[in-house]
Amino acid sequence: xxxxxxxxxxxxxxxxxxxxxxxxxxxxxxxxxxxxxxxxxxxxxxxxxxxxxxxxxxxxxxxxxxxxxxxxxxxxxxxxxxxxxxxxxxxxxxxxxxxxxxxxxxxxxxxxxxxxxxxxxxxxxxxxxxxxxxxxxxxxxxxxxxxxxxxxxxxxxxxxxxxxxxxxxxxxxxxxxxxxxxxxxxxxxxxxxxxxxxxxxxxxxxxxxxxxxxxxxxxxxxxxxxxxxxxxxxxxxxxxxxxxxxxxxxxxxxxxxxxxxxxxxxxxxxxxxxxxxxxxxxxxxxxxxxxxxxxxxxx
Amino acid sequence: xxxxxxxxxxxxxxxxxxxxxxxxxxxxxxxxxxxxxxxxxxxxxxxxxxxxxxxxxxxxxxxxxxxxxxxxxxxxxxxxxxxxxxxxxxxxxxxxxxxxxxxxxxxxxxxxxxxxxxxxxxxxxxxxxxxxxxxxxxxxxxxxxxxxxxxxxxxxxxxxxxxxxxxxxxxxxxxxxxxxxxxxxxxxxxxxxxxxxxxxxxxxxxxxxxxxxxxxxxxxxxxxxxxxxxxxxxxxxxxxxxxxxxxxxxxxxxxxxxxxxxxxxxxxxxxxxxxxxxxxxxxxxxxxxxxxxxxxxxxxxxxxxxxxxxxxxxxxxxxxxxxxxxxxxxxxxxxxxxxxxxxxxxxxxxxxxxxxxxxxxxxxxxxxxxxxxxxxxxxxxxxxxxxxxxxxxxxxxxxxxxxxxxxxxxxxxxxxxxxxxxxxxxxxxxxxxxxxxxxxxxxxxxxxxxxxxxxxxxxxxxxxxxxxxxxxxxxxxxxxxxxxxxxxxxxxxxxxxxxxxxxxxxxxxxxxxxxxxxxxxxxxxxxxxxxxxxxxxxxxxxxxxxxxxxxxxxxxxxxxxxxxxxxxxxxxxxxxxxxxxxxxxxxxxxxxxxxxxxxxx
Numbered sequence: 001x002x003x004x005x006x007x008x009x010x011x012x013x014x015x016x017x018x019x020x021x022x023x024x025x026x027x028x029x030x031x032x033x034x035x036x037x038x039x040x041x042x043x044x045x046x047x048x049x050x051x052x053x054x055x056x057x058x059x060x061x062x063x064x065x066x067x068x069x070x071x072x073x074x075x076x077x078x079x080x081x082x083x084x085x086x087x088x089x090x091x092x093x094x095x096x097x098x099x100x101x102x103x104x105x106x107x108x109x110x111x112x113x114x115x116x117x118x119x120x121x122x123x124x125x126x127x128x129x130x131x132x133x134x135x136x137x138x139x140x141x142x143x144x145x146x147x148x149x150x151x152x153x154x155x156x157x158x159x160x161x162x163x164x165x166x167x168x169x170x171x172x173x174x175x176x177x178x179x180x181x182x183x184x185x186x187x188x189x190x191x192x193x194x195x196x197x198x199x200x201x202x203x204x205x206x207x208x209x210x211x212x213x214x215x216x217x218x219x220x221x222x223x224x225x226x227x228x229x230x231x232x233x234x235x236x237x238x239x240x241x242x243x244x245x246x247x248x249x250x251x252x253x254x255x256x257x258x259x260x261x262x263x264x265x266x267x268x269x270x271x272x273x274x275x276x277x278x279x280x281x282x283x284x285x286x287x288x289x290x291x292x293x294x295x296x297x298x299x
Numbered sequence: 300x301x302x303x304x305x306x307x308x309x310x311x312x313x314x315x316x317x318x319x320x321x322x323x324x325x326x327x328x329x330x331x332x333x334x335x336x337x338x339x340x341x342x343x344x345x346x347x348x349x350x351x352x353x354x355x356x357x358x359x360x361x362x363x364x365x366x367x368x369x370x371x372x373x374x375x376x377x378x379x380x381x382x383x384x385x386x387x388x389x390x391x392x393x394x395x396x397x398x399x400x401x402x403x404x405x406x407x408x409x410x411x412x413x414x415x416x417x418x419x420x421x422x423x424x425x426x427x428x429x430x431x432x433x434x435x436x437x438x439x440x441x442x443x444x445x446x447x448x449x450x451x452x453x454x455x456x457x458x459x460x461x462x463x464x465x466x467x468x469x470x471x472x473x474x475x476x477x478x479x480x481x482x483x484x485x486x487x488x489x490x491x492x493x494x495x496x497x498x499x500x501x502x503x504x505x506x507x508x509x510x511x512x513x514x515x516x517x518x519x520x521x522x523x524x525x526x527x528x529x530x531x532x533x534x535x536x537x538x539x540x541x542x543x544x545x546x547x548x549x550x551x552x553x554x555x556x557x558x559x560x561x562x563x564x565x566x567x568x569x570x571x572x573x574x575x576x577x578x579x580x581x582x583x584x585x586x587x588x589x590x591x592x593x594x595x596x597x598x599x600x601x602x603x604x605x606x607x608x609x610x611x612x613x614x615x616x617x618x619x620x621x622x623x624x625x626x627x628x629x630x631x632x633x634x635x636x637x638x639x640x641x642x643x644x645x646x647x648x649x650x651x652x653x654x655x656x657x658x659x660x661x662x663x664x665x666x667x668x669x670x671x672x673x674x675x676x677x678x679x680x681x682x683x684x685x686x687x688x689x690x691x692x693x694x695x696x697x698x699x700x701x702x703x704x705x706x707x708x709x710x711x712x713x714x715x716x717x718x719x720x721x722x723x724x725x726x727x728x729x730x731x732x733x734x735x736x737x738x739x740x741x742x743x744x745x746x747x748x749x750x751x752x753x754x755x756x757x758x759x760x761x762x763x764x765x766x767x768x769x770x771x772x773x774x775x776x777x778x779x780x781x782x783x784x785x786x787x788x789x790x791x792x793x794x795x796x797x798x799x800x801x802x803x804x805x806x807x808x809x810x811x812x813x814x815x816x817x818x819x820x821x822x823x824x825x826x827x828x829x830x831x832x833x834x835x836x837x838x839x840x841x842x843x844x845x846x847x848x849x850x851x852x853x854x855x856x857x858x859x860x861x862x863x864x865x866x867x868x869x870x871x872x873x874x875x876x877x878x879x880x881x882x883x884x885x886x887x888x889x890x891x892x893x894x895x896x897x898x899x900x
Contacts, residue, residue: 226331236335
């Protein structure tokens with residue numbers, strides 16, 4: 001529909017309309033919006049008092065306080081601004097394998113879903129593609145829900161390719177981030193754990209509110225199709241490993257994969273990051289709508 | 300080492316590269332591009348990479364190559380060349396070698412020590428070992444050296460059977476005439492008569508020993524239908540002085556008889572035990588003890604002592620009526636169509652009326668008016684409407700007290716001449732009653748029908764019937780039972796035999812059982828689980844006479860000069876096959892059951 005992924009059914013879009021991004025702290029935006037900002041403004045959310053000064057709008061004088069203290073105080077309110085939402089999508093070669101698992105299409109759908117939630121609430125969204133075939137040219141911040149179509153078309157043209165060092169790539173992207181905000185990092189995280197922790201640690205150090213989404217294939221987790229003597233070639237690095245794979249080896253592989261995911265999850269929990277694992281053999285709608293709290297979304 | 304068929308080695312050159320190629324093809328792994336090898340890297344057992352699919356250095360490959368290589372070499376017929384004139388060693392392991400002197404050392408021990416001493420003096424060369432019991436035979440393949448043969452002698456024991464002296468002298472004569480042999484060393488219970496062939500070196504363990512022996516132990520029924528048995532034992536005194544011999548009989552372990560006999564030196568006597576109490580197994584023991592204990596004990600079995608079981612096979616079962624009235628007789632009736640040879644296993648004797656079995660019955664049998672044309676017995680039958688008896692022996696177990704003139708026979712058949720059955724009663728047209736023994740069992744054939752048994756209502760026929768049944772109800776032929784070393788035919792229905800040593804031997808009915816080399820009780824086990832016992836005794840008074848051992852004459856041809864012996868090719872194919880089997884078993888047990896390495900690089 002309009003270049004959107006097939007997962008974006010009208011019903012799904014309608015349900016996304018009811019979601020909004022919840023952050024653990026207040027971020028300054030670029031314009032008015034629906035998120036409380038640390039700036040003082042004209043929202044209904046009380047922020048503080050200050051002494052009345054000449055020229056202040058006497059409609060904000062707290063008359064009750066004046067009656068008790070015989071002094072004039074002005075009530076200050078928080079400003080409501082838009083939220084700057086950054087979505088980083090891993091488009092390295094590993095996201096394209098196994099093809100049957102459709103890891104990258106699901107990652108794109110997830111990114112677009114986050115983007116739609118943000119755009120629907122009037123927030124600004126920036127999607128950055130990490131690695132990939134180089135054909136992706138995503139704009140800076142986009143605003144307005146109608147821009148979701150443009151984002152979908154741009155991401156639809158991306159093909160997973162290349163090698164990704166997450167720490168280096170995120171460090172490079174951090175330079176272009178103008179202001180702190182909500183960050184979604186979508187990847188399979190099939191890389192060394194220190195690269196993951198260093199990359200994500202950059203955003204936590206920059207006071208970003210980070211949500212980590214790990215996407216793995218169903219058959220990838222099961223190690224399906226790998227039996228007997230095989231020469232395994234890494235899609236990104238080209239590294240080769242000879243293996244004789246039987247049931248026991250497959251089980252050990254599954255345990256290793258689970259341990260890698262567990263280490264990422266532990267890191268996220270320790271550093272206040274949201275973490276969600278999506279395996280593509282699950283229904284996308286069920287996964288996304290049930291994991292809203294894990295994503296840092298709320299109704 | 301050489302090869303009888305070196306052309307087979309071409310297979311080696313052709314096969315091994317083909318196998319290596321097949322192995323390379325098989326071992327080239329499938330290449331799979333995965334999202335990340337991160338999780339697989341943890342599985343890796345060994346670091347390193349293979350270049351271009353080279354075979355993994357799995358030692359199993361080399362084991363399999365070795366197996367195939369050995370197989371090809373075995374096909375090529377490998378052999379080794381052995382030089383030196385062989386030696387033949389003949390050791391008498393007959394029962395007489397069990398005899399012990401006053402010192403307690405047996406003749407067998409003495410003979411074995413003498414052989415070992417003689418072998419110790421021999422140079423290199425193969426040694427063939429021959430044993431004498433029950434028939435002279437070579438004990439396995441030749442030994443590579445005298446030391447190996449001497450070691451093998453340590454594991455030999457004398458049997459309970461006598462040896463065939465004629466066959467032994469023929470063997471020794473043949474060995475003494477064999478110019479390829481450097482020497483023939485004989486050690487046995489019988490000395491060799493002069494002149495001893497030059498190639499034979501003889502050690503005679505034949506010192507005279509006083510001995511008392513049981514010669515035979517025969518049981519028979521006192522009369523038809525009675526439980527009591529009559530035992531008849533032959534005993535001998537082979538000592539230089541007169542001796543009173545005591546003989547005690549136990550039945551199923553309980554004393555049932557005791558007697559003594561005073562015998563002069565060299566005298567053989569008979570001791571009778573009438574009316575022995577019924578028992579399954581009887582054991583006779585002779586005292587005083589001597590150096591040869593084997594012949595001081597004898598065994599006998601009574602079989603079905605308590606009652607005589609008759610299998611009556613007839614198309615007219617009513618004819619069996621009346622036999623049941625006889626004391627101690629149980630009759631079981633079967634029709635010819637339902638009869639099976641296995642039915643005979645539970646019977647003491649069989650009666651076939653108007654019918655014949657399809658094979659020689661393994662028990663005593665009465666044939667009444669057998670049908671013409673049967674291939675088993677081959678009677679020349681001529682049916683007749685009027686039977687007239689013209690001749691019968693006045694005395695005999697079958698015709699005693701029978702008044703043939705009073706027999707009123709209305710119909711029957713003349714049985715004609717028979718090759719191994721003797722005519723007992725004859726008529727004008729030929730034999731009417733035949734009797735004889737075959738395969739240790741008695742057989743009576745009647746050309747007229749004495750059944751049904753009417754008792755006093757037909758006294759002459761009843762007496763003839765009882766005489767026939769009494770004759771047949773005896774315990775087989777009067778052969779004195781079964782002797783050690785003598786083979787016997789496995790009876791019908793028996794599929795297992797347990798000798799006195801307790802091991803079970805699988806047999807098939809009709810085969811010749813040749814493993815009766817030890818004295819004692821042999822259990823015959825039928826396919827239906829029924830067991831019967833058969834006594835096998837040494838019972839050889841000639842071999843028991845240890846005082847007078849005649850010398851054995853050996854006739855050899857040739858001058859005794861030794862021929863030049865060419866180097867002999869000894870095949871080692873069996874060694875290769877053994878190695879192959881061992882490697883295959885090793886591969887199966889160890890290699891296939893091992894935990895395969897998780898990852899090999």
